[in-house]
Amino acid sequence: MTLRESRNFLHALFQAAVAAADPLKVLPPALPERPRGGRCVVVGAGKAAASMAQALERAWGEDLEGLVITRYDHGAPCRSIEVVEASHPVPDEAGQTAARRILDLAEGLGEGDTLVCLISGGGSALLSLPAEGITLEDKRAVNKALLRSGADITEMNCVRKHLSAIKGGRLAAAAAPARVLTFAISDVPGDDPGVIASGPTVADPTTYGQAMDILKKYRIEMPEAVRRRFEAAVEETPKPADPRLAGSSYHMIATPQDALEAAADKARASGVTPMILGNAIEGEARELGRVLSGIARQVRDHGQPLAAPCVLLSGGETTVTVRGQGRGGRNLEFLLSLMVDLEALPGVFALACDTDGLDGTEDNAGALVDPGSLQRAKELGLTPVRLLEDNNGYECFSALGDLIMTGPTRTNVNDFRAVLILPEGQVFT
Template identity: 55%
Template sequence: MSGDADSRAFTTLRALFDAAVAAARPDAALRTHLPPPPKGRTVVIGAGKAAAEMAAAFEALWPGPLEGVVVTRHGHGAPTGRIRVLEAAHPVPDADGVAASRALFDQLAGLGPDDLIIALMSGGGSALLTLPPEGVTLADLQALHRALLGSGADIAAMNTVRKHCSLALGGRLAAAAPDTPMLTLVVSDVPGDDPGLIASGPTVPDHSTRAQARAVLADHGIDPGPALAAWLDSPAADSPDPQGPVFANKRARVIASAHTSLTRAAELARSLGCAPLVLGDAIEGESREVARVHAGLVRSIRRYGVPVAAPCVILSGGETTVTLRGGAGGRGGRNAEFALALAVALGEDAKGVHALAADTDGIDGSEDNAGALVGPDTLARAAGIGLSAADHLARNDSYGFFAGLGNLLVTGPTRTNVNDFRAILIDPL
């Protein structure tokens, strides 16, 4: 395929990604979810990669006075006037996250039944809201987060642990203002859009248990250390009673999700004369295994024209996982690993196939890229400069592989987050 054809294909894929991100922008999503103003104060709190953008959008839409504080990832801030924006580390927490968590609790102090709390929550809040329990250090929680991220545990399992290891998660922010009505507005980054999983549910009821948290750690061979082990053995690690009166005046709404984004991308693909095959927004599993399944679909389309004929695009979302196998030195997030595994799985069947895999927040894991791009000649180009795709995949070094090819997708922070976006464009041969 010519360079011009490759360029057109990558431009189309980027347009689909941009459409998906635009569909999840808080300024559009918030407009239809505003409650009536209260008699008393309106206080905004929030956490997540989209929290600053949500706060800015809420300020612009809210008809009365308000105040508040939100925390987002370093570099994901947005200009606001009345709501303070704090920044902290993600995916491994830092001291800024501890200070920000305390600031959110301080903001809730003294509120009563005539006031209203608006909680703006999005993916990433689990790391940003870090408040170590008594006897537990920040270093303990940092080690726990690193272990979870490399364990291959899915988001539900990871957040079950996180809810019981931070005093800011699992409904505890709601419990800090038991008499005050609260509306949580959520940009969902988890399959199934359960508000209790997004940012580990700091403002909604938690139906998981500390026993389940201990089971996740055991199942994945994670030693939490003596301090966290002792904490998880204590009733103090229990979340607030999900049936308790504290949640009687608390509501939650999902205002943006991966489903909305995939729908928008599918509409754009159709308008470009490309048939969309939407696999869904809840795909989970190891990135490399999910890539093999997608490669199988490509082959079916190529050989039999089913379940859809080319020209077409396979679209999918959700949250895959990566189990670290390569030891030290490997770099790259789950989307770049998907892209690399897809190139390997397609092998000689990659003719006429281009793909994009990226995180809609603009950051794939802890690197500076959103994801990566794959073309028909990815493996050949790599071999030509001495890069082995199989070796890089074995070392979980997808970042190094695509950096060498110049095929990292770098967008910068998008200030929203509905998780993974994958698009595989298949042209007629």
């Protein structure tokens, strides 16, 4: 495999992973017959929400009613379902107004009606409706602090549910006694429905006390209104036995594992042995870079846990504890750490991208590393170790010309990582 072929191979694996979660492909087979009788209202939130609404219209007809919220620039053309774009990962007024309208739609339903809820990653920030007594600015402050703290997605969503008037099962409770059908694309480790978009249509076993403990754990200063609400612990989220959720069903249509298996199939077809390390890997992105560097060395030196040529595939959502002032999301942090630790090990390539097409708050999906990346960076006057200390992966990979720009993919099954190891002595042309 030449240098160019190796890089193209990794791009092809990423494309296969994203295609496995395309709403236009995965939603129609999961749909029942369109409900007959009563109103059928469609709502949703997430980076894939508009594409899911488009797929639903194609399957059920374009005379539907409803509203979905997606991230700015993630819209898709729909004929009758309204698409609203809002801010992610920090909520804004557009998301709050649309979330209020979604809750009003649910509360307007009765027995014999159906609420179809389309949920995907990013829905938690987009479906932002503060609980009584809490302002949007309060939510923004807490959310920003959580994003910088190193808290994982489960911890963040526990807090978000208890700041919200619509998450943690509250949307489904508002629609009772109407039937609620939820179709979801998972972007979270373990595919827990209660974590995806903070589970607006599923019961929530977490409590105000747990949410308070998370904020204390990460030493996050609470706005006074948040402190009062958490200490009062009134109006808990609906719990598993809540009768208002009896008519609610949940259908998972795409997961990170599906994306990894699609990439593995693509690798086998190219004559490269894949190994899926896990679809729910968490922890610090830079630490994972060191771990996968070590595994790549073991493959090269000892043919373990498998012989080259092979590709190590993994998914999940790592975290970045922000220490510096640089730019870059968790995928660039992972790759920069991997590049530094590999020390230009011959025959090792890596790609890491967010399947939604945007790594954190930047404009790239991720980037790619090859055996010459470290030396090229040094020749450009860069010091990768210092860039890593400053959380500045964007500067490094932008200078190298190795940022991967896809634009919004309109789906989201979390991060995708692929480390390709070729046999020792491989000659590149």
